[in-house]
Amino acid sequence: MLDSLVDQVDPADEIIYYDDFSDDRSLEILKGYQDRLPQLRIFSGKERLGVSAARNRANALATSEYIAVLDSDDLFLKDTLLKYREMISKDRSLDFIFADTIVFNAHSGMRKRSHYPAFTNSHFPIATLMVRPVLPFKHSSVIYRRSMITEIGGYREDLPLKVDFEMIIRFIRSGGKMGKLDAVTSCHRTHAGQMSRNRLKGIFSYWNIIELHEPRFIPAQLYKMLRCMGEIAKMAVGR
Numbered sequence: 001m002l003d004s005l006v007d008q009v010d011p012a013d014e015i016i017y018y019d020d021f022s023d024d025r026s027l028e029i030l031k032g033y034q035d036r037l038p039q040l041r042i043f044s045g046k047e048r049l050g051v052s053a054a055r056n057r058a059n060a061l062a063t064s065e066y067i068a069v070l071d072s073d074d075l076f077l078k079d080t081l082l083k084y085r086e087m088i089s090k091d092r093s094l095d096f097i098f099a100d101t102i103v104f105n106a107h108s109g110m111r112k113r114s115h116y117p118a119f120t121n122s123h124f125p126i127a128t129l130m131v132r133p134v135l136p137f138k139h140s141s142v143i144y145r146r147s148m149i150t151e152i153g154g155y156r157e158d159l160p161l162k163v164d165f166e167m168i169i170r171f172i173r174s175g176g177k178m179g180k181l182d183a184v185t186s187c188h189r190t191h192a193g194q195m196s197r198n199r200l201k202g203i204f205s206y207w208n209i210i211e212l213h214e215p216r217f218i219p220a221q222l223y224k225m226l227r228c229m230g231e232i233a234k235m236a237v238g239r
Contacts, residue, residue, distance in 0.1 A: 004075040006036045010082035015040045020054040052155035052163045067146050074140035075187040095145040098137035099181040105190045118180040125172035126213045130223040139164045140186040161205040203231050
């Protein structure tokens with residue numbers, strides 16, 4: 001992940017890392033990259049807050065207008081930030097940009113491009129998103145306007161999983177403008193230890209989100225059934 005930031009042909013203005021009280025070698029590894037990434041700023045938490053809270057802290061520490069998200073399992077292509085900047089320069093009204101990604105598994109050798117359809121704003125974002133088999137973008141293939149995400153309250157810190165999914169529902173409802181970049185910008189690594197592969201927690205997280213955003217009983221039960229079936233299908237095919 002860090003090497004992919006070093007290799008950017010158009011480097012990031014700033015790189016924010018908020019350490020969520022890690023107990024591994026993360027801080028040691030990061031500090032070893034500061035010569036190659038002079039724009040890297042490292043912040044250490046004093047207690048473990050969880051991934052959503054850590055992301056909110058990092059967003060609050062950033063000063064750039066747009067934030068590109070890069071999770072530790074993922075990589076940017078060399079021209080990722082350049083492509084984002086080119087798209088922003090063409091349309092400064094965009095608040096949220098997403099792109100395609102390559103999903104890979106270093107152990108099995110599996111490598112596949114995920115093509116995401118253009119996703120326009122909707123008056124019923126929870127209905128539009130819940131009927132899809134998967135979220136129409138990966139977290140590390142998006143950038144967003146920092147002020148817009150701050151305005152809607154950032155990531156919910158009381159959800160264990162699917163926080164990006166829930167945030168996007170609020171983002172769309174608040175009137176944020178989305179755009180699709182027809183290119184690959186990230187590589188997403190799959191492995192058995194990923195939080196997102198805990199399908200049971202994923203089902204309960206989706207159900208919590210549905211209860212938050214869908215007050216009508218019958219549609220809520222339908223969405224819950226669809227998400228449950230979707231997560232079971234992912235387990236069946238090993239996704």
